[in-house]
Amino acid sequence: MKKILLTILLTVVLCSAWYLSASAEDSQGKKLYNGWCAQCHGYDGDAKSYTDKFSVPKPRDFTMGTYKFRSTPSGDPPTDADITKIVRNGNPGTSMPPWTRFTDDEVKAIVAHVKTFAPDIFKDAGKPITIGTPPKASAALIAKGKELFNKAKCVECHGKAGRGNGEKGWQENFKNDWGDPITPANYTHPWELRNGSTVEDIYRTISVGLGGTPMTSYMDSLKDEDRWALAVFIKSLQEQRKLGVAIKIKKTVAIPAKVDDPAWDSVEYMDLPMGGQLMFEPRDFTPLITNVRVRGLYSDKEFAIMVEWSDKKPNNGADGKPADTVWIQFPQKVTEEAEKPYFFMGDKKHPVYLWNWKASDAGKVTEQLAKGYDNVADLPKQDVTVIAGYNDGLYRVVYKRALKTGTKDDFEVLPGKFVPFSIVAFDGQNGESGIKGAVSSWYYLMLEPATPLRVYVFPPLVALCVFVGGLSLSRSLRSKK
C-alpha cells in the first residue's frame, strides 16, 4: 500500500514539474502564435478559422501531423530548420505570409509551439537528405532530364510541357491528406512553386516529395544523378515573366490565320500578373489564373491581340462547370488624357467595351458595353472576330478587329497612340463565372509606327493611371508576384 501511495505521489510531483516547466517555456511561443498565426491556423492548430474559406490551399491543420515542406525523407518529420524556413519565407502563391518581424529566438519559440500540436510525430528527429552541388546545365543534361521525365512518368501528372495538365491529375480521389482536391504543379510558372524554384529546391521536391500530396518521393527509385538531370530539365521549363506597362504591337503583312502559327512565337509579349476580383460580390479570393500573356500584330487594315494563359483543365461548359472565359476591356473613349482610371467593368460615366469570349462557343466573341458590373449589354453591331485554341495546358485566344470600324462610338486604333486595356479571365474548373474571376490592372497597347519613333513619350497621365489602377488590385496581386 505504501508503495502505491509513493508511486502516486511521485507521479503527481513529476507530472506537475513537467507541466510547470513546459508551460513556462511555451508561453512566449504560444503568445506569439496566438497573436499572429492562430487567425489562420487556429488556436488549437486545427486550422478552424474564418480564413479557411478564403484560402486555397487552406491554412495548414497542424494537428494532423502531415508536413508538406520537408528536407527529410518520406516518413520522417520536418526538421526545425524546415519549419523555420517556411515561417521566415512564407509560401509563394498562398496566403501564408513571410514573417520577418520576429527575432530568431521568437521564431524558435513559435516553432516549438507549432510542434506541440502533433507531438507524436516529432518523437524521433528527421534527418535531412544531403543536397550536393547541382551539375552544370547543358543541352545534353536537359535532354537526359526530358527522357527521364517520360520514363519516370512525371509526364502523366504534370503534362508534356509541364503545365500541370497530365491526365492522372484529374481523378476523383486526387486529394491531399487534409481531404482537399489538389492539382499537379505547373512548372512553367516558377512563382507558383511552393517548395521553391531553384534547381536545388526542385531536386529536393523530387527526392522527398511533398508531404500529404500525390507528389511522391523518388529517392528510392531514381539515382541521384537522374534526379539532378530531372531538376535541370524542369528548371529549363520555367518562364520568366516579362512585366511592363505597355506592349508595342508591330506591323506585319498578314496576321497569322491560326493560333498555333509559329509566327506568333517570335512576337514580343508582355506578362500581366492576375489577382482575384475583390471589389464587388461575388469576390474571388482564390483565383487560379495567375498570369496572362499578351502580344499583338497589325496590318494596314486590322490589328490582332493574342491572350494566352495556362489552364490545367479546360472546361467548355459541358461538364457541369462554367465555361472558361476571357474578356479584354477597353475604355469606350480612348483618350490619353484620361481623367481617371477605368475600373473593373467601368461605370455610367466611363463605360468600357468588353470583348467577351467563352469556351462554350469558342468560334465567337461578343462585343458588349458595360457601365458597371451590373449593367452590361450586347452591342448591336459586332466588329470583332476571334480564333481560339487549347493545346497541352495552354489557351490562346486571338481577337481581331479593323483599325477603324466606322461604328459610332467605337474607338480607333492609330499607330503611335496608347490604348488602355485590361484582362479578366475565368477558370470554370475553379467555379469562376459572372464577375468572379481573375483581373489584371490596366495596361496600354500601342501600334508601333512603321518607321519606329526613337523615343516613346509616355503621356504623364498614362503612367499615373497605371499606378493608381494598380493600387486597387495590389492587395491581391502582391501575394501572387
Added chain:
Amino acid sequence: MKKLVALMCMVMFLCVSAAAFAADKYEVVDVKDGGSIKGIVKTSGAPADPVLDINKDTEYCGKSHPAGMYVIGAGGGVKNVIVAVEDITKGKAAPKTDTVIDNHKCAFEPLVSIAYMGQKYIMKNSDPIFHNTSIGLILAPGKKRTVYNLALPNKDQTIEKPVKVAGLESVSCDAHSWMRAFVYATPNPYAAITDDKGAFEIKDIPAGKYKVKFWHEGFGEAVVDVEVKAGAAATLDHTFAKK
C-alpha cells in the same frame, strides 16, 4: 484554492493523456499457458460487391474490376476483417515477418494485411506501368497522415521501409484512384485477418480481460469485450448488421 484544484485537474489530464500515448508501447514477456480467441465473423446481409470503374491505363488495367470488398462465404462468413486485441500491453514478441504490398494488375495485393512494428514494408511494382504507393494513418473519414509515399515508376521495382507507425492505415496509388488496400500496423502479434469462411484465431494471449476490435472496409468497426482464461480458448463470434 480554486486555482490549485484547476492545476490538479490539469495535471491529472496531462498524466492521463501521457498514458494514452504510451498505449503503443508494448512489453515482450514470456507467455506460458496463454489462452486464445477464436471465432467467426458473419454478416446478416451484404450488399453486392461493387465493380470498380477503371478510367486510366485501360489498355493494361482493363475497364472494370470487381472490388472484392464483400467476399462472403457459405453461412455468411466475411473475409478480410481485421481482428485485433487493441489494449494489450504485454505478451509474446511479434513475428519477424515483413509485409509485402504488391502493385499487381492495377490492384494492391493483398487487400488487407498486418504489419509488425520494427519489421519492414516491402513495396513492389509487378506491373509495366507507373504506380506510387502511399500509406497513410487513417485519422477521420477522408483524412489521413501520410506515413510513406513512394514512387514505383518501373516494373519489378522494390522499396523496403521500416514499419514505424502503429494503427489502421490506408494504402493508395495517386495515379489510379480505384486502387486501395489496408494495413493494420501493430507492435504486438495479437491481430488476425478472417479467412474465406470468416474464421480467425489469435493464440498465446496472457490471461486477462481485453477489448477486441473488428474492422472491415465496408461494414466498419465494432469493439467487443472478451475474457481470456489461461490455457483455454475463448469463442468470440461477431455479426455485422446488414448494410
